[in-house]
Amino acid sequence: MIEDLLQSSPGWANFGIFFLLAVVLLLVVLGFVTYGILAERKVMGFMQLRHGPNQVGGRWGLLQTVADVLKLLLKEDIIPKAVDRPLFILAPVIAFAPSFMVLATLPFTDKFQFADIGVGLLYYIAVSGLTVFGMLLGGWASNNKYALLGGMRAAAQMISYEIPLVMSVLGVILLSGSLNLNEIVARQEHGWFMFLQPIGFIVFFIASIAELNRTPFDLPESENELVAGFHVEYSGFRWAFFMLSEYVYLFGMSTLITVVFLGGWLAPFGLTFIPGAIWFALKFSVVVFVYIWLRSTLPRFRADRLMEFGWKVLLPIALANIFLTAILKTIFGA
Amino acid sequence: MIFTGEFLAFMGLALVAIIGGVLLLNLNKVIHMVVALIFTFVAIAGIYVLLSAEFVAAVQILIYSGAITIIMLFGIMLTKHDDESEAKSGKWRKLFLFLGILGFAFAVYIGIYNFNVEQVPTKLHENNTLQIGEALYSKYIIPFELTSVLLLVALVGSIILAKNDKKKEADKE
Numbered sequence: 001m002i003e004d005l006l007q008s009s010p011g012w013a014n015f016g017i018f019f020l021l022a023v024v025l026l027l028v029v030l031g032f033v034t035y036g037i038l039a040e041r042k043v044m045g046f047m048q049l050r051h052g053p054n055q056v057g058g059r060w061g062l063l064q065t066v067a068d069v070l071k072l073l074l075k076e077d078i079i080p081k082a083v084d085r086p087l088f089i090l091a092p093v094i095a096f097a098p099s100f101m102v103l104a105t106l107p108f109t110d111k112f113q114f115a116d117i118g119v120g121l122l123y124y125i126a127v128s129g130l131t132v133f134g135m136l137l138g139g140w141a142s143n144n145k146y147a148l149l150g151g152m153r154a155a156a157q158m159i160s161y162e163i164p165l166v167m168s169v170l171g172v173i174l175l176s177g178s179l180n181l182n183e184i185v186a187r188q189e190h191g192w193f194m195f196l197q198p199i200g201f202i203v204f205f206i207a208s209i210a211e212l213n214r215t216p217f218d219l220p221e222s223e224n225e226l227v228a229g230f231h232v233e234y235s236g237f238r239w240a241f242f243m244l245s246e247y248v249y250l251f252g253m254s255t256l257i258t259v260v261f262l263g264g265w266l267a268p269f270g271l272t273f274i275p276g277a278i279w280f281a282l283k284f285s286v287v288v289f290v291y292i293w294l295r296s297t298l299p300r301f302r303a304d305r306l307m308e309f310g311w312k313v314l315l316p317i318a319l320a321n322i323f324l325t326a327i328l329k330t331i332f333g334a
Numbered sequence: 335m336i337f338t339g340e341f342l343a344f345m346g347l348a349l350v351a352i353i354g355g356v357l358l359l360n361l362n363k364v365i366h367m368v369v370a371l372i373f374t375f376v377a378i379a380g381i382y383v384l385l386s387a388e389f390v391a392a393v394q395i396l397i398y399s400g401a402i403t404i405i406m407l408f409g410i411m412l413t414k415h416d417d418e419s420e421a422k423s424g425k426w427r428k429l430f431l432f433l434g435i436l437g438f439a440f441a442v443y444i445g446i447y448n449f450n451v452e453q454v455p456t457k458l459h460e461n462n463t464l465q466i467g468e469a470l471y472s473k474y475i476i477p478f479e480l481t482s483v484l485l486l487v488a489l490v491g492s493i494i495l496a497k498n499d500k501k502k503e504a505d506k507e
Contacts, residue, residue, distance in 0.1 A: 087369065090369070118461065119392045122393070122396065123388075126399070129399040130372075130395065133372055133399070133403065137365070140365055155403050159404075
């Protein structure tokens with residue numbers, strides 16, 4: 001359907017359809033973010049023997065995040081006097097826009113996908129790298145030492161961990177022979193890449209946590225060292241934008257891991273009577289759960305250890321994985 | 335003139351790229367310039383997509399996003415916090431500059447307006463990632479390897495430089 005739309009002649013009707021589709025996707029993502037945050041608080045609560053939100057919206061706190069978002073939107077928009085005004089305003093937008101752009105190429109099921117481009121995997125990694133500007137700029141524009149330190153840490157961390165992230169998927173690309181996400185899923189008919197590429201999977205998962213700035217790699221916003229990192233000076237809906245982009249990336253990265261390593265919408269054990277969308281949702285939820293689980297169990301890294309871990313442990317392992325994969329592929333054939 | 339979607343997209347991207355370039359030259363603070371640079375690079379990546387060079391576009395963003403971040407960090411660390419470049423200009427200077435720009439624009443206009451680009455049908459837009467790979471590893475294998483050796487030398491060199499500093503500091507203490 002999208003394919004036909006892309007090739008049709010442009011016009012207002014066309015524009016309207018695209019706009020509508022984008023709005024629908026945005027609403028779906030916002031819905032995920034709302035309940036993703038609730039799920040995170042609930043799961044972390046249970047893991048720490050607490051209840052988590054249980055007041056607003058019934059026993060399960062179903063409206064807690066909605067109330068929080070309303071609070072954020074109604075807050076006074078404070079722009080401190082000493083900030084670099086244009087950049088301070090621009091930074092949340094630069095941080096958020098790429099997070100939504102990456103969703104355009106992700107295949108959720110074989111039919112529900114917006115753009116099917118040849119280099120989907122590379123596109124995701126490249127565009128998601130743009131967010132670091134938003135963080136760095138926000139940190140710099142705030143004119144606050146903690147914010148600047150947070151921004152610098154964000155830049156150092158995201159650039160360092162992008163390299164093992166790319167290197168670890170190279171094994172998958174070698175095996176599937178394509179950068180296209182649909183073809184990568186199609187190649188997993190007889191075995192998920194999680195089992196064919198266990199080393200690559202683990203490296204990718206660790207690096208992805210660092211890219212998402214989540215504990216144990218949440219140094220850019222570590223609250224007990226840097227107050228809140230790069231977004232100390234932000235409040236109200238500008239802060240909400242940073243938060244939103246973080247959770248949209250959680251959505252995007254979980255989708256990417258599901259697609260690249262867990263076989264996307266393909267049904268395991270030949271259970272094809274259950275539709276692909278449900279399988280996708282199941283695998284996706286498991287990945288999100290593991291992220292939340294890790295967040296509530298692991299302590300934060302020290303800044304220098306973090307860099308050493310990225311460059312001296314993850315990168316060599318990822319390189320060795322590429323080497324190993326190439327050898328195995330040559331021996332056993334494609 | 336027919337307004338196709340491609341045309342609109344190209345105009346938008348080209349405008350962003352050029353405005354970014356102009357702002358890069360005209361803004362006063364280092365960080366603002368870097369932001370302008372980001373817009374230019376991303377817009378150029380967009381133009382690559384329009385030319386169906388997806389791989390080049392993705393790599394452009396991937397490489398430059400890292401590179402610009404580093405420039406930005408240097409901008410923050412190596413310049414004074416509130417430093418602004420001072421504009422120096424005289425009347426005559428401006429006039430000559432304007433004449434120079436006019437002359438350049440005229441020369442480019444004459445050069446480009448009747449420039450005949452032969453339309454050769456190619457298959458470059460199909461599977462271009464695959465084609466780039468094949469060309470790199472068959473036709474251009476020696477330049478490719480030489481480039482990687484060059485990069486390796488640069489990497490080793492930078493590590494040696496960084497190591498030396500550490501040793502001296504340790505000696506001082």
